[in-house]
Amino acid sequence: MIALEDVHKSFVGTEVLRGVSMSVSRGEVVCLIGASGSGKSTLLRCINGLESYDRGKVEVDGRRVDPSSPAIREIRAEVAMVFQRFNLFPHRTALENVMEGPVYVKKEARSLVEERAKRLLARVGLEDKERSHPSQLSGGQQQRVAIARALAMEPKAILFDEPTSALDPELVGEVLSVMRALADEGMTMLVVTHEMGFAKEVADRVVFLDRGAILEEGQAREVLTSPREERTRDFLRRVTHP
Amino acid sequence: MEGFWVDARAFLPLLLRGAVLTVVVTLGALALSTVLGLVWALFRVSQVPVLTYFSKGVVNTIRGIPILVQLFYIYFVLPEFGIELTALQAGILGLGIAYSAYQAENFRAGIEAVDPGQVEAAQSLGMRRSLVLRRVVLPQAFRIALPPYGNTMIMMLKDSSQASVITVAELTQQGRLIASSTFKNTSVFTLVALLYLCMSVPLILFAGRLERKFGRK
Numbered sequence: 391m392i393a394l395e396d397v398h399k400s401f402v403g404t405e406v407l408r409g410v411s412m413s414v415s416r417g418e419v420v421c422l423i424g425a426s427g428s429g430k431s432t433l434l435r436c437i438n439g440l441e442s443y444d445r446g447k448v449e450v451d452g453r454r455v456d457p458s459s460p461a462i463r464e465i466r467a468e469v470a471m472v473f474q475r476f477n478l479f480p481h482r483t484a485l486e487n488v489m490e491g492p493v494y495v496k497k498e499a500r501s502l503v504e505e506r507a508k509r510l511l512a513r514v515g516l517e518d519k520e521r522s523h524p525s526q527l528s529g530g531q532q533q534r535v536a537i538a539r540a541l542a543m544e545p546k547a548i549l550f551d552e553p554t555s556a557l558d559p560e561l562v563g564e565v566l567s568v569m570r571a572l573a574d575e576g577m578t579m580l581v582v583t584h585e586m587g588f589a590k591e592v593a594d595r596v597v598f599l600d601r602g603a604i605l606e607e608g609q610a611r612e613v614l615t616s617p618r619e620e621r622t623r624d625f626l627r628r629v630t631h632p
Numbered sequence: 633m634e635g636f637w638v639d640a641r642a643f644l645p646l647l648l649r650g651a652v653l654t655v656v657v658t659l660g661a662l663a664l665s666t667v668l669g670l671v672w673a674l675f676r677v678s679q680v681p682v683l684t685y686f687s688k689g690v691v692n693t694i695r696g697i698p699i700l701v702q703l704f705y706i707y708f709v710l711p712e713f714g715i716e717l718t719a720l721q722a723g724i725l726g727l728g729i730a731y732s733a734y735q736a737e738n739f740r741a742g743i744e745a746v747d748p749g750q751v752e753a754a755q756s757l758g759m760r761r762s763l764v765l766r767r768v769v770l771p772q773a774f775r776i777a778l779p780p781y782g783n784t785m786i787m788m789l790k791d792s793s794q795a796s797v798i799t800v801a802e803l804t805q806q807g808r809l810i811a812s813s814t815f816k817n818t819s820v821f822t823l824v825a826l827l828y829l830c831m832s833v834p835l836i837l838f839a840g841r842l843e844r845k846f847g848r849k
Contacts (some may be wrong), residue, residue: 478753479754
């Protein structure tokens with residue numbers, strides 16, 4: 391479904407991705423972990439073309455991701471993204487946020503989309519917040535709307551970029567439980583996260599990124615409980631006992 | 633004081649006619665400057681180098697020439713190239729173009745103040761650039777640009793008096809004509825000032841409301 395091959399990326403002289411190769415199969419949940427600055431978010435953003443890459447190949451469903459090509463829009467419509475800071479449209483209600491993509495990008499009939507959007511908001515536990523604007527919602531609620539917005543596009547996969555990092559600790563659980571439910575339903579997910587409990591419990595695989603390269607990857611439980619590499623052990627020690 | 637009321641009764645009909653022209657010039661120039669300003673601003677942020685430089689050049693040229701000179705140019709020089717405009721048309725065109733530079737900067741500031749995350753969110757839904765602009769960036773940019781837009785409206789109302797130099801018989805010009813033929817400077821210019829206040833105070837209050845509603849978001 392998602393395949394990266396020897397992907398390199400530099401920002402003004404600093405190489406942030408140094409030959410990353412990995413893949414995510416349909417229905418798989420993969421968690422990307424690593425210290426900040428290790429290139430996790432950049433990697434995620436290369437997959438839907440929000441970031442360009444210098445060398446290598448990124449493919450979604452066999453189609454090459456090229457941010458400069460108009461075809462990138464089709465890929466983006468199929469691979470949704472959930473951001474750390476939610477990025478809901480502040481001038482639209484929760485319901486309008488969810489409807490925006492299907493109505494204006496996929497040109498679906500408004501009445502059908504509205505029904506689906508309402509169902510999606512109910513699914514993330516926000517049926518009573520349809521008419522609220524983002525500023526009237528808590529961080530956790532906003533992130534759940536953002537997930538509903540992603541789902542409204544009926545994507546083949548969803549990329550999560552540290553979806554709980556900007557949340558107050560007591561609001562993290564509500565977002566993770568929505569994500570857990572999605573994983574249970576078979577959604578293909580690539581999740582950049584520091585929530586090791588979530589990764590252990592939900593992910594099929596965990597990929598540990600260190601200074602722009604994959605240092606270790608494997609079954610979630612294996613990597614998280616008995617990592618082979620010293621740097622992985624070190625990282626896990628730091629996130630679990632800060 | 634009694635004399636003032638007598639004068640007011642005598643001069644107000646003419647002055648009100650001038651005030652109507654002031655409103656026409658202001659609204660016309662406001663509409664034109666808004667459209668042009670938006671065009672310059674969109675060129676500026678287009679990421680197309682030719683358009684960006686063109687917009688920069690136009691805005692700086694307009695900002696670098698006094699409004700009076702621009703009005704003279706349009707009214708007295710364009711006819712030499714076969715473009716004849718009435719004083720009112722020239723006034724609206726001149727003020728509209730002059731103010732488009734300020735509007736452009738105002739709109740550009742609004743557009744650039746929109747969180748880049750908003751653009752990314754829109755792109756990640758598969759929106760094309762024009763749709764991102766229309767559905768996500770511009771509605772938010774307008775909210776940011778509204779309070780300064782309110783101020784521009786007030787400045788424009790007052791600056792519409794500059795159209796008097798090319799014989800537009802707006803409020804200031806009417807006042808000047810009456811004063812020079814009656815010598816009742818105090819009455820006439822007090823009335824003129826009061827009429828401007830009657831128009832600008834509601835605008836100031838309106839701009840204040842805009843500021844409170846959108847300024848802090």
